[in-house]
Amino acid sequence: MEIEVKVGVRFRQFQVSLSHSQLDQLGSVSRYVLVALAQEGVDWLQLVSVTTLDEFSLKPIRDRLIMLRYLDVGGQLTSLGRSMSQLLTLIESPQHVWVDECFSVRNNKVAILKDHTGLSKVEEGELDLLPPLRGINMVKEYSQVSRLKKAVDYWRMEEKLVSTLELLWSEASDMFSNYSILNEIDLEFKQLKETIVVPFTSTFSSEKVHSSWGLNSPALHCVRHASLDPSIPKFIPNLEDTPFIQSVCLLTGELIDDTHVSDDGDSNAFAEIEPLGEDKTQAWNVLHSKLEEIETVSYMNINLKFTEKYRSFYLPVSSFYDEIENDLDVFPVHKSSLRKQGAMQ
Known part of the structure; x- marks a missing residue:
């Protein structure tokens, strides 16, 4: 049995910045030189004239940039040097993304939004929030940054890093397609304070799988006993009646x-669903029809005992991220080789 439930998904804002292994090793003056030489009409002599450093002081910087093939022997930017200059401007232009907080140490999945302006949002407390899945023996805190780094590794492995970078820095043109540059690029993430809650309708199933969110829902439990009244004469046969449980x-x-209900529901469930009044009436009508189907000897007393129990519904982690990738404009979500087993690694 499947039900659709609207839940809240909290997203937190992160700053994402580019880094480059070679550029990270350059000092501020070397970076300034690369950016300045990319300006139209600026050559090495003009650069020397507008800095406080003389030719002798700039020579080690020039020699190193030549060694890195960013400059030619004449002090002009090479094609690679122009790309590095452009990359430096991107490094100085961090972007912002929104990252879901439904994370678990057990899975590598993460939903990352570039922009949320087109999404409907709700206030905190308006909907039940999907919580982080920690489980037994999990650490109390789990680094969101570590989770995002795994997403970058996935994009790189699946050759989706270029398209992702181009979505983040659309002004980069085709620079990220240069694999000699791409192989040295990494992404750095910084967690910020702002959060939003996005309403999202997910499909919960009565079948429990490993690594899933649970919801409890009330159920009406009925035990029916049929027995002879004590005043019945002894010559009337004492009929055996098997209790009816439903x-x-x-x-x-x-x-x-009866095996699918319990007194308290799943202790790890994050919320309880309260049925509407018409849902309860419809449920009673179904149970009542079932009771009326039972054949009973007319002179037997019928005793009905009703108690409230709970059944549980589950949303697998894999299903949630499949749904969110289809319905929201998120960056590529990690695909696990174990998805068919209902487990995430």
Whole structure:
């Protein structure tokens, strides 16, 4: 049995910046030289004339940039040097993304939004939030940055890094397609304070799988006993009657086996769904029809005992991220080789 439930998904803002292994080793003056030489009409002599450093002081910087093939022997930017100059401007232009907080140490999945302006949002507390999945023996805190680094590794492995970088820095043109540059690039993430809550309708199933979110829903549990009244004369046969036990889900109106309900529900469930009044009435009508089907000897007393129990519904981690990738404009989500087993690594 499947149900659709609207839940809240919290996204936190992160700053994402580019880094480059060679450029990171350059000092501020070397970086300034690269950017300045990329300006139209600026050559090495003009650069020397507008700095406080003389030719002798700039020579080690020039020699190193030549060694890195950023400058030619005449002090002009090479094609690679122009790309590095452009990359430096991108490094100085960090972007912002929004990252879901439904994370777990057990999975590599992450939903990352570039922009949320087109999404509907709700206030905190308006919907039940999907919480982080920690589980038994998990560390109390788990680094979101570590999770994002795994996403970058996935993009690189699946050759999706270029398209992702181009979405973040659209002004980069085709620079990221240069694999000699791409192989030295990395992304750095910084967690910020701002969060938003996005309403999202997910499909929960009554089938429990490993690594999933649980919801509890009330069920009406009925035990029916038929017995002879004590005043019945002894010559009337004492008929044996097997108790009838049946539960009905008050949310869906589905008759369910007694093994699928419990007194308290799943202790790890993050929320309880309260059925509407008409849902409860419909569920009772289904149970009542079932009771009326039972054949009973007319002179036997019928005793009905009703108790409230709970059944649980589950949203697998893999299903949630599949749904969110299809419905929201997110960056590529990690695909696990173990998805068919209902487990995430």
